[in-house]
Amino acid sequence: VSNLLLENNISCIPVVSPEGVIEGIVSWREIMKFYLKEHKNIYLEKHQEDMKKRNGIRSG
Numbered sequence: 219v220s221n222l223l224l225e226n227n228i229s230c231i232p233v234v235s236p237e238g239v240i241e242g243i244v245s246w247r248e249i250m251k252f253y254l255k256e257h258k259n260i261y262l263e264k265h266q267e268d269m270k271k272r273n274g275i276r277s278g
Contacts, residue, residue, distance in 0.1 A: 219244050 222231055223246065230245035 220246075220249055223249075 219231060223229065230243045232240050233242045233244060235241050
């Protein structure tokens with residue numbers, strides 16, 4: 219979906235059922251919310267590792 223948005227310079231795209239009924243839309247906001255939710259722990263873990271290193275340097 220993100221490629222379709224980029225290639226066509228659009229901000230949202232409809233979600234259509236096989237019968238042609240519009241079921242909803244997908245926008246950049248939905249893509250980012252999904253991405254951040256799925257990758258949240260990766261960023262938190264990295265931040266926690268960085269903070270441990272910094273605290274170790276200060277206290278050592």
